[in-house]
Amino acid sequence: MKLTKDFYLDQDVTNIAKHLLGKVLVTRLDDKLTSGIIVETEAYCGRTDRASHAFPNKVTGRTQTMFKEGGLAYIYFVYGMHHLFNVVTNLVGQPDAVLIRSVEPTQGVKWMKKRRRMDRVDRFLTGGPARLTQALGISVNFNGISLLGDQIWIEEGYQPSSNLIMVSTRVGVDYAGTDAQLPWRYFLKENPFVSKGL
DNA sequence: GAGTAGATCGGCT
């Protein structure tokens, strides 16, 4: 069951970041189906949050995707080599997004191993924002495409009980001043595919 | 296990 448009239109991006835990991210490329359960996310609010590329509601070539209606993929390139995948949320003109930081592999493990050039199934396969995009074959080519289509989408999974949902500050956003202290990272307790503890 | 350097390039000032 693919998530529908209305899921992505919630105006509180932290709600969506929380609710994405336990859902399943799926890609289909060249008939290779790969998927994983979302176990770690971070919320970014472009209007108020200095950690967001779109702060403060700044439209540029890179950020324009985030200003569109919720339900699209926002993918950007960093450190000269990594592609990071985000879910665009909220209404048109509100540049909010959720970074997907880790998934737990489910389908297509064979393809994921091949894309990652490794032969184990542990957090090094799909834990970490750049690792999961590589494992699922996501690149900037997918920037701006719909999450309701047939190349990349998110499905219903399970609803984690609230005592398993952990909250912390976000990773790698020290440049954001006091906004670096916001508790906008969510992850599943003791899940071995989460990128780092806390 | 912890700590650190190096890779590598698009976006923005």
Added chain:
DNA sequence: GCCGATCTACTCG
């Protein structure tokens, strides 16, 4: 010109 929503390989111990 600087630096990044990161990862890997390598060191030391």
